[in-house]
Amino acid sequence: xxxxxxxxxxxxxxxxxxxxxxxxxxxxxxxxxxxxxxxxxxxxxxxxxxxxxxxxxxxxxxxxxxxxxxxxxxxxxxxxxxxxxxxxxxxxxxxxxxxxxxxxxxxxxxxxxxxxxxxxxxxxxxxxxxxxxxxxxxxxxxxxxxxxxxxxxxxxxxxxxxxx
Amino acid sequence: xxxxxxxxxxxxxxxxxxxxxxxxxxxxxxxxxxxxxxxxxxxxxxxxxxxxxxxxxxxxxxxxxxxxxxxxxxxxxxxxxxxxxxxxxxxxxxxxxxxxxxxxxxxxxxxxxxxxxxxxxxxxxxxxxxxxxxxxxxxxxxxxxxxxxxxxxxxxxxxxxxxxxxxxxxxxxxxxxxxxxxxxxxxxxxxxxxxxxxxxxxxxxxxxxxxxxxxxxxxxxxxxxxxxxxxxxxxxxxxxxxxxxxxxxxxxxxxxxxxxxxxxxxxxxxxxxxxxxxxxxxxxxxxxxxxxxxxxxxxxxxxxxxxxxxxxxxxxxxxxxxxxxxxxxxxxxxxxxxxxxxxxxxxxxxxxxxxxxxxxxxxxxxxxxxxxxxxxxxxxxxxxxxxxxxxxxxxxxxxxxxxxxxxxxxxxxxxxxxxxxxxxxxxxxxxxxxxxxxxxxxxxxxxxxxxxxxxxxxxxxxxxxxxxxx
Numbered sequence: 001x002x003x004x005x006x007x008x009x010x011x012x013x014x015x016x017x018x019x020x021x022x023x024x025x026x027x028x029x030x031x032x033x034x035x036x037x038x039x040x041x042x043x044x045x046x047x048x049x050x051x052x053x054x055x056x057x058x059x060x061x062x063x064x065x066x067x068x069x070x071x072x073x074x075x076x077x078x079x080x081x082x083x084x085x086x087x088x089x090x091x092x093x094x095x096x097x098x099x100x101x102x103x104x105x106x107x108x109x110x111x112x113x114x115x116x117x118x119x120x121x122x123x124x125x126x127x128x129x130x131x132x133x134x135x136x137x138x139x140x141x142x143x144x145x146x147x148x149x150x151x152x153x154x155x156x157x158x159x160x161x162x163x164x
Numbered sequence: 165x166x167x168x169x170x171x172x173x174x175x176x177x178x179x180x181x182x183x184x185x186x187x188x189x190x191x192x193x194x195x196x197x198x199x200x201x202x203x204x205x206x207x208x209x210x211x212x213x214x215x216x217x218x219x220x221x222x223x224x225x226x227x228x229x230x231x232x233x234x235x236x237x238x239x240x241x242x243x244x245x246x247x248x249x250x251x252x253x254x255x256x257x258x259x260x261x262x263x264x265x266x267x268x269x270x271x272x273x274x275x276x277x278x279x280x281x282x283x284x285x286x287x288x289x290x291x292x293x294x295x296x297x298x299x300x301x302x303x304x305x306x307x308x309x310x311x312x313x314x315x316x317x318x319x320x321x322x323x324x325x326x327x328x329x330x331x332x333x334x335x336x337x338x339x340x341x342x343x344x345x346x347x348x349x350x351x352x353x354x355x356x357x358x359x360x361x362x363x364x365x366x367x368x369x370x371x372x373x374x375x376x377x378x379x380x381x382x383x384x385x386x387x388x389x390x391x392x393x394x395x396x397x398x399x400x401x402x403x404x405x406x407x408x409x410x411x412x413x414x415x416x417x418x419x420x421x422x423x424x425x426x427x428x429x430x431x432x433x434x435x436x437x438x439x440x441x442x443x444x445x446x447x448x449x450x451x452x453x454x455x456x457x458x459x460x461x462x463x464x465x466x467x468x469x470x471x472x473x474x475x476x477x478x479x480x481x482x483x484x485x486x487x488x489x490x491x492x493x494x495x496x497x498x499x500x501x502x503x504x505x506x507x508x509x510x511x512x513x514x515x516x517x518x519x520x521x522x523x524x525x526x527x528x529x530x531x532x533x534x535x536x537x538x539x540x541x542x543x544x545x546x547x548x549x550x551x552x553x554x555x556x557x558x559x560x561x562x563x564x565x566x567x568x569x570x571x572x573x574x575x576x577x578x579x580x581x582x583x584x585x586x587x588x589x590x591x592x593x594x595x596x597x598x599x600x601x602x603x604x605x606x607x608x609x610x611x612x613x614x615x616x617x618x619x620x621x622x623x624x625x626x627x628x629x630x631x632x633x634x
Contacts, residue, residue, distance in 0.1 A: 153262075
């Protein structure tokens with residue numbers, strides 16, 4: 001339990017870093033760290049497969065995609081970066097305090113939610129879940145990826161042929 | 165048949181992407197065929213004129229868990245019509261070949277998302293297909309490569325992401341408290357009355373309220389609609405926000421979250437507030453597209469308010485208004501696109517007497533205006549009448565009165581639009597203006613004909629709708 005608590009605190013810190021930093025590359029690293037911490041929590045709770053997927057897809061694959069897209073962008077001048085960082089600091093400085101306040105409040109509150117956690121791995125083969133029970137969701141995921149490809153084309157690729 | 169409604173557009177998506185670069189102009193034709201086919205199938209289905217039994221083996225092999233009821237057919241039909249109108253407008257309004265090709269792709273992705281929303285049977289899959297539709301829509305808003313487009317897309321994306329987090333949290337809670345995420349399991353969890361189930365239901369409802377741009381989550385919609393290219397506006401306003409927000413509410417209100425007096429009151433209050441706020445915001449606009457955007461917010465409130473009416477009739481009323489509103493709104497946005505293209509402005513204060521130079525646009529706009537204002541015998545009259553009756557029969561007299569008053573405000577701002585844009589003396593600077601071309605007026609003529617035909621035939625259609633439970 002102590003390990004999970006420490007990892008959860010680290011996860012929140014990494015998520016804060018991802019939200020507050022002005023550099024996309026740092027935000028990507030922070031997000032990957034957040035995912036890695038989440039994977040540790042999942043593993044500790046017995047959801048091994050979820051942890052492996054979180055680590056490989058969210059911390060690994062998505063970070064690679066982010067870095068690839070960032071490589072298509074141009075870095076702003078250092079002066080702009082400093083101004084933007086100061087502006088962000090001014091706007092978001094209460095965020096860590098709010099998070100700490102919420103965390104302290106929740107630690108004193110007795111949450112009314114009573115849930116029965118499913119037994120890890122109790123539903124059998126993950127292949128059955130993915131390819132039989134949830135194949136429609138998998139189809140939806142493929143479509144979101146496809147839409148994402150068109151998103152990269154629209155947002156990052158300039159058409160040099162003619163004007164609209 | 166339901167599986168094919170997802171796989172056929174997907175096959176079309178693959179086909180247009182394997183075409184040689186020189187033949188990519190055919191993307192428009194392939195997309196039009198898919199949308200046309202869907203419209204025809206959905207229009208014939210309620211009359212039992214389509215027999216899909218021969219596809220049984222194929223369906224069994226694919227094995228998606230989908231359901232095709234009257235409500236789903238309604239969404240399939242409206243999506244087909246809105247898509248066709250949008251494709252036609254894009255033909256004339258999109259100059260760059262790559263934009264045009266990307267638009268056809270995203271339109272097909274959106275269609276699969278919307279078809280999924282129509283037919284899914286559980287909350288998680290509903291969430292997945294709402295995401296498919298939203299992601300495609302966000303990219304479409306920014307497709308014109310202008311700063312304002314990016315701003316509209318960014319606002320849409322940001323609020324959409326908040327809604328997604330809420331819905332995903334809700335799905336997790338339902339999984340833990342109800343043991344599953346099918347509509348039936350969610351309904352039984354809510355019926356059990358536990359605090360956890362209510363939190364889950366409230367989170368999902370909040371997510372859908374954001375997607376539907378219900379008050380107080382309505383801020384993003386006007387920017388997204390206004391800054392999107394004309395063809396995207398037609399599709400986005402016509403069907404996307406309605407499918408991913410209001411339709412999902414129509415599906416869930418009776419099936420999963422409905423029945424309780426608290427749930428009904430939430431729908432009534434949120435719907436009434438949205439209808440009234442949207443109507444008053446419309447009254448104050450001088451930008452034509454922005455006015456239509458707020459009008460859209462108001463009408464979505466109307467539909468949600470209807471869901472709080474007499475069970476059974478409420479869903480029919482909401483469904484019929486959903487269809488009428490889609491048709492009229494797609495028509496009005498196509499008209500706005502035509503006016504903007506020919507005049508180069510959306511500022512209604514700079515217009516006047518345009519109907520003299522653009523009689524088809526002016527005429528179809530008048531038909532849509534009269535319908536959305538609820539004047540008989542057009543389609544909008546019947547749906548608004550049904551909504552008022554459903555609210556009255558359920559004993560919600562105050563909300564029935566709000567519905568009538570909102571309708572009067574709608575009439576006021578649409579008469580103002582007609583007067584400022586189309587009627588009155590033609591300003592000299594517009595004396596050389598002409599119709600924008602068939603790509604603009606053909607869809608509006610077809611949609612106006614549907615509005616008139618649906619209105620005239622409604623007394624004959626109503627027994628079918630009531631019998632089928634809409």
